[in-house]
Amino acid sequence: MSASGSVSRPASLLVIFGATGDLAGRMLLPSLYGLHRDGLLATDFRCLGTARSDLDTGAFRDQVRQHLEKRVPVADRDTDSVARFLDRLEYQAADVADSQSATALTERIKALRTGDVLYHLSTAPRFYAPICAVLGAARLAGAGTRVMLEKPIGHDLASAVAINDGVTATFDESRVFRVDHYLGKEGVQNLLALRFGNALFEPLWNARHIEQVQITVAETIGVEGRGDYYDHSGASRDMLQNHLLQLVCLTAMEPPSQFDPSAVRNEKLKVLRSLRPIEVADIPNNSVAGQYTAGAVDGVAVPGYRDELGRASNTETYIALRAHVDNWRWSGVPFYLRTGKRMARRATEIYLQFRAVPHSIFANSGAAVEPNALIISLQPEERIELRLMHKTPGLDRNGLKLAQVALDLETSDAFKQARRRLAYERLYLDAIEGNGTLFVRRDETETAWQWIDGILDGWQKLGISPKSYPAGTFGPSSAVALTERHGHSWRE
Template identity: 75%
Template sequence: MTGNPANLLTIFGATGDLAQRMLLPSLYGLQRDGLLPKDLRILGTARSELDAQGFRDSVAATIEQRVAAGESDEASIRDLLERLDYCAAAVDDEASMNALADAIAKARNGDVVYHLSTAPRFYAPICEALGQRGLGGAGTRVLLEKPIGHDLASSIAINDGVTRVFDEDRVFRVDHYLGKEGVQNLISLRFGNALFEPLWNARHIEQVQITVAETVGVEGRGGYYDSSGAMRDMLQNHLLQLLCLTAMEPPAHFDPSAVRNEKLKVLRSLRLIGRNEVGSESVAGQYTAGAVDGVAVPGYLSDLGHASHTETFVALRAHIDNWRWSGVPFYLRTGKRMPRRCTEIYLQFRAVPHSIFATSGVRVEPNAMVILLQPEERIQLTLMHKTPGLDRNGLRLAQVALDLDVDEQFAAHRRRLSYERLYLDAIEGNGTLFVRRDETEAAWQWVDAIFDGWKASGSTPKPYPAGTWGPSSAVAMIERHGHSWRE
């Protein structure tokens, strides 16, 4: 825990896309359920020239548009709007930043959380401006959105700029996947059940697949995405965080330092995929015209409007060189314009050491566990089971699934947006679900080696039709090792 519960949340970029889609609806959800501190004030700031009432009107319209009709409550909307204020500011405009500083000082009556929902290039300048005005000392903390930089060097520069004003334990780096219920349930599944943890190692697990697939294209974010690509946008943060939670050792306690120390050990155990390995251990792709859900969609270059070698798909074969996971391949895959939207972790267990059914022609398939995180949350465990019948022609087995539908099991509980939990933790100073600086930089170091390998080999993304599971070379990469993607 860092400091006391905050009584002021200041959102930079309060009129931007992330605020409209996630931040404001999340604050509304917390308000409606009575979870926001009674005296919390929310100060929005952006370049947009609005007054306080104009911002409140905009927030009301956003909630009406983004919140389901059955969850909309007029009294809760009114109570949220009463917490809001607004001050237009730009970090390169001295007068407006002075006005913002005055507004913060006036509203502050305790700890302050600054949420920088802006482009990462503004993080250090904003923090510097806050520090110059005496607004970055004890009792303040700052939330940073991913990606933290474009590579290791830029990540270090941003982190250096931020930590000149905010001590590391007051810097909360957001990966919104860590706020998802299913991602946190992964920790509960592993470390809260004696059944699974003894099997969670190379002795019993054959392979692990982590897939984050999107059906959408760049959706009007072409400028940002083309400078980022699938590797920086998704794999460097989301997939590697899922990898860490899947592979980490049990932390001594469920607290920020213990959890993040174990994640860091995983990142530092990842075998580098460098110039000699990228050809066999990585595949980059870029979608072309095709069809998703029966609807024709254009290719990436048409969406973008110009030539580009940016990857919209990445598949990797990773290895964690430690005692628990030695020899187990971790296949990571993410892409746009995939056949279905899903985030899932698939663990295939090793085959039984000896099949007593082999002489009768019965094939025994390996057990597997599938942890689905979105669009629905469920856990499936596939087992071999006798097919009902008299077996006059011999015993028959079939794979069956033990299926826990989390949404059905906990139907009485509302599914929360990830930022609801992240905001509460930041307001209370709990950093467990946020990413530490050394994690971010270790992830960049690993990813940079892959980029260096691609550049050295002159490789460019392989085309794949929209609505498919990526280039054929991604299939070849995994099948060379006797495995197949789960589709």
């Protein structure tokens, strides 16, 4: 039976499960330090780390200090601020599968609790339900508590439902905060500001004016020691089901009535439910799976996926799709989606190509008119480019010449005084304060899995194996045909 209760005030205690893990060291604790340094945490705020690692509080604080020295720029840390941050930290070694250990943890939480509590489950998803059950049995999951869950939420629809059922048996849905760290990025949030805070773009943001949309999440890294996890998930489950589809939602959604959790997530859900299923017969012409072989990235030789993994594998490290959002706004507009590892450059971007002018008055002068385009780059740098046609300077005795130029807004230039924040700073602050706008709701997760499962099932039924592509390229050659057979080309 679900425990009910509404969020009433900011959490004064954060409990991080998996506090000695890689994610905690790279992102979570440095992000928490950033909030502390900027005075965004209440004076009585405490953080309790827990994991199976046999440490005491002193050893944990030493470990966190080392993470901060490695991850936080020297200019952003000072001895006094770090010392005061470490004083906020406690540690309790625990294994929730061991009743005595679990009891010691829950008693420690009760001793530290002075108000609302945020639990962050930075563990393997199979531990989510057991951890929640332990908290529920100890009466630590009622009103004034909420829980953050890291991806992946399952391996397919059935496993996602099972995980969600296990968590919501203890925490009602309004107090479950599913993390997609892309939603914490400034550039992703700026996409909403760009669309709904400017009168210029929204009238053009539809099928009458946009010919195609491309969304790319390209990585230059390989599996980086995550081979066993990655081989179980592949690009489709690791990146497409969450990050890429969330970008589709924010690009394609209707204007919400207001910027609050229910309104925003309701509109994202409508997009997911409007995605046209890619049927088995359409799989060969609308999807491409790839796996990188040995090659060179940035001039450095790198091994192939199977060499890194140490065994044969049929897991895709690249996926490209031609998708459609079947609704009034986007009818007939292809959404080309791709993500992969060991690609030619690191990039996360949204590319919207507008339709060509209906008639070029410059055709007789030999000047070519290219379609306008809007490029929203999220990484490695956050910037917005609007590509427009411009007259090439000169006397034009041989005919007027045109060239495409970019109106370029680079946020690092526009906001030089603003510190560039880690995504988890935004996510932690919102979760601490109980704001779920930038978190993923259960029905979003399960609807996304339903669409992805159809593609993966189609691959299996057709016996489709990943096509090879050399590391340092933009994927298999068949991905080129995915766009070019429709008169389009990938933006490289």
